Amino acid sequence: MNSHPGKQPGKRTGERRGIRPPWLDRYPGVVTFPVVGMVGGGQLARMTHEAGIPLGIRFKLLSDTPQDSAAQVVSDVVIGDYRDLETLREFARGCDVITFDHEHVPTEHLRALEADGIPVRPGPDALVHAQDKGVMRARLDAIGVPCPRHRIVSDPEDVAAFAAEGDGFPVVLKTVRGGYDGKGVWVVDSAEEAADPFRAGVPVLAEEKVDYVRELAANVVRSPHGQAVAYPVVESQQVNGVCDTVIAPAPDLDRTLALKAEELALNIAKELDVVGHLAVELFQTRDGRILVNELAMRPHNSGHWSMDGAITSQFANHVRAVLDLPLGDPRPRAKWTVMVNVLGGDFPDMYSAYLHCMARDPKLKIHMYGKDVKPGRKVGHVNTYGDDLDDVLERARHAAGYLRGTITE
Amino acid sequence: MNSHPGKQPGKRTGERRGIRPPWLDRYPGVVTFPVVGMVGGGQLARMTHEAGIPLGIRFKLLSDTPQDSAAQVVSDVVIGDYRDLETLREFARGCDVITFDHEHVPTEHLRALEADGIPVRPGPDALVHAQDKGVMRARLDAIGVPCPRHRIVSDPEDVAAFAAEGDGFPVVLKTVRGGYDGKGVWVVDSAEEAADPFRAGVPVLAEEKVDYVRELAANVVRSPHGQAVAYPVVESQQVNGVCDTVIAPAPDLDRTLALKAEELALNIAKELDVVGHLAVELFQTRDGRILVNELAMRPHNSGHWSMDGAITSQFANHVRAVLDLPLGDPRPRAKWTVMVNVLGGDFPDMYSAYLHCMARDPKLKIHMYGKDVKPGRKVGHVNTYGDDLDDVLERARHAAGYLRGTITE
Missing domain, CATH: 3.30.470.20 (ATP-grasp fold, B domain)
Known part of the structure; x- marks a missing residue:
């Protein structure tokens, strides 16, 4: 573990040293704990809330429905659609930071929140690498991180070409956005099997089937x-x-x-x-x-x-x-x-x-x-x-x- | 640790063995998890909720105010006065069991909830021993549990008599109900100092000052x-x-x-x-x-x-x-x-x-x-x-x- 820059603060002389948090001025009285806004009401939000309780922080949830996993256990819940910018903006008001249960919030919405002055963590420039597998692969290549052989492919013929460039089929195909838990992923043995991934109209990434x-x-x-x-x-x-x-x-x-x-x-x-x-x-x-x-x-x-x-x-x-x-x-x-x-x-x-x-x-x-x-x-x-x-x-x-x-x- | 009677259930053959919980019939759909009703919104309720989240149970809180420690982090909160029986009854409806953040709920209210068919845990006959120090001491004496020398005293002169029966002053005086964290407790060195505890009109328990x-x-x-x-x-x-x-x-x-x-x-x-x-x-x-x-x-x-x-x-x-x-x-x-x-x-x-x-x-x-x-x-x-x-x-x-x-x- 690296050490934290805050590790050696100066002595306090009757007053807390000069790290008065910016949100302090926004609260009347003595409640100085920040509000963490969580977008998405799944189990990751639920367990994040559980972990936040001992820290005394305030936890605010934007959830699709009141029945969502996290909405069942959180006090401060807003029901709304994270794809709607005005809903997000209204939710973010009063939050000290916004974070996520999932990676589906549109990048442009995150930029709008940042422009409103709300810290978004992780920020849109980072998050896009978890949202778009094409962007992710390009960036990892650029910084020298080892990945399976890969490239964006345009149609089944291009998949066959990609296979021929390496060890042949099988080839793994992934839509660059929207997949999880095996969804949005195909393993194909021939160009003929490679039609499905292209039907969604989303760019398709081909990858070698790693041994x-x-x-x-x-x-x-x-x-x-x-x-x-x-x-x-x-x-x-x-x-x-x-x-x-x-x-x-x-x-x-x-x-x-x-x-x-x-x-x-x-x-x-x-x-x-x-x-x-x-x-x-x-x-x-x-x-x-x-x-x-x-x-x-x-x-x-x-x-x-x-x-x-x-x-x-x-x-x-x-x-x-x-x-x-x-x-x-x-x-x-x-x-x-x-x-x-x-x-x-x-x-x-x-x-x-x-x-x-x-x-x-x-x-x-x-x-x-x-x-x-x-x-x-x-x-x-x-x-x-x-x-x-x-x-x-x-x-x-x-x-x-x-x-x-x-x-x- | 003792073993649990449920430790060796029979095999299941396509259906859960015959321990279908009684609340199952009350829920539509497949939500079979019980509702725990917690009376009191302090930190013990807050930490009990935190511990209940991983169990998937439903947690319902009766809290004095929305600002109470637990009310800040629980989804299902009723604001109300636990001293009011109708408030308690209304709260208990829909709970599978009632438990407590504190010991202040009147015994007769707990009996009324039990009469309504709501399990109260701990039950009123147990809880009274944590509510009334006089009852507690009498019961511990009866089952042979070692306690400091003690008896109920009626006035400062009686305190002096209690002291004289043992090693003299100092003597510890406690109101039998309502004390916590040192409140409702006095250590007195003479009968003259012993007036305060009797002012509340609550029975007073005298105890030896244990070495x-x-x-x-x-x-x-x-x-x-x-x-x-x-x-x-x-x-x-x-x-x-x-x-x-x-x-x-x-x-x-x-x-x-x-x-x-x-x-x-x-x-x-x-x-x-x-x-x-x-x-x-x-x-x-x-x-x-x-x-x-x-x-x-x-x-x-x-x-x-x-x-x-x-x-x-x-x-x-x-x-x-x-x-x-x-x-x-x-x-x-x-x-x-x-x-x-x-x-x-x-x-x-x-x-x-x-x-x-x-x-x-x-x-x-x-x-x-x-x-x-x-x-x-x-x-x-x-x-x-x-x-x-x-x-x-x-x-x-x-x-x-x-x-x-x-x-x-």
Whole structure:
């Protein structure tokens, strides 16, 4: 962890040293805590609120509906559409900083908020790299970050040309905007299969199908001051394109490669001027390299383990970063921490499964999002930690499977 | 930890085993999570909500004002007076269980809610022991729990008689109802000084001034099933009658005495049929005995360390207990955890102090309650943990002092 410029303030002589925050003048009385405006009411907002409560900050939410995951647990909720600039502007009034549950707010709206004098963190110039995979790849190339071979392709014939330039098919195609959790991604074996991605009218990025041994994620948090912290690199296991299991730290990861991944993520955060949490999804290739798969500029599924497994969670550090507070220690509290997502299954009543899960494992940490159970939908996750990875993995997988209903004993 | 009767359910065969919760029929759709109604909007309610978010439960708050500590962070808030039965009844409608931030709800109101069919946890017959010190002492005597010598006294002359029955003055006088944090407590050196306590028209309890070496607290949580867990016994240091520092576990505490204190608290919880968290404040006497000082039936200041120092916090276990869920592991995650309360001082702007505190100690855990800073008022606490008690104590005391403004470097 880098040291923070605020680390050595002068003595106070009866008055706080000269760092009176600008919002102090806006509040009558003695309430001096800032208001963090969160756009988006999903589970990331919910867990960010949970992490913000102990800091005493005010949390204001812009949510699509009152039933959204975060709207169920936050006091100050505005129901509205983040795609509407006037809604955003009205929401931002009275916020000291705006941050995000997702990356879908239009860039021009973010610029308008900045022009209104509202700090937007991460800012639009950083966020665009998490919104547009074409912009992201071009920028990572420019700063020398290793990526899969890639280029923007114009039609199925161009996909065939891209394949011929390298090792041939299969080729991965991605719409540059709008994809997540495997949506907006195709793996094609021929030009004939490559028609679908072009139908949306969005530019399409072609990438080599990387021969990887596993997926890793490097999570870092950076503040406007430029302080940054790196969480240990984790292994992320996907099922059907959706994150299933995260192991922290990544088992048997070569120390040099782990440091390289952390440095790579810290460097991206710095070069792209990211403020807040940055998740860098990585491929570990069979020949021992790491390549960047995706970027996310918000708390990320690959960092959920930190809620119970790190000294400071990704959510707490995201809040600290967007407020330009010194960051918390990202180091692990346990030898191993495992996160397994709870997906919706055939049993809508997950609550009754608590009885068995909690009685079986009194150390289990359940995190449910208040979302209606639909098959395949992420509705929660569980964390386990301990010294024995096999045991920690078994406990997390059992609990997640029992909650989903795929394990019945 | 005892095992839970639910630990060995039968196999499921396509349907959840027969523990369909009663509230399931009341909800349309698939939302099966219960509603916990919390009476009182103080910091204990705030931290209970924080602990309830990951469980996916619904949290409904009855608060005096919208500015109360918990009301700032909870979505579903009713503003009203808990002393008014109709307000309570209206609030309780739609709650699956009622629990408390404080012990001030009149017993007859709790009985009325129970008569309406709403589970009240802890129930009125248990709670009265935390509401009325006279009732508490009589009951502890009856079940053989060691207490300071005591009896109800009628006037200053009776106080002199009580003193003469033992080792003389000083004598401790307490109003049987309404006291907290040193309020409602007098230490008197003569009958002449003993007039004040009788002015309120409330029965007065006289107690010997115990010759103690330190104060301890035994925290336990018990569920309606009768499952109970015991946190490690802590040392609690008071300043001016207000809790200042808690060290978990209590340093240099004889193992036999520690077990005796845990058993004593578990026994009180069982005999009084407590549901939820029970804090037993204890005197460790110079001659090696432990005597019960006070009881609290709610999450307690002496258990705040558990938020960062235990596998399951007192707040999470209180929620689990009132919902009759299996309890979580209460064991410590660190060798030492220290909690120091943050009291209001002369600097109303505590937020600006974050910069120094967080930069100085990236492992520091700050818990602020969103309360206006008034001199001497509990507005937050800090937790630190680690292997070296001196270091852990120094870090917590520095941070609390800096936030308060009594330490300026």
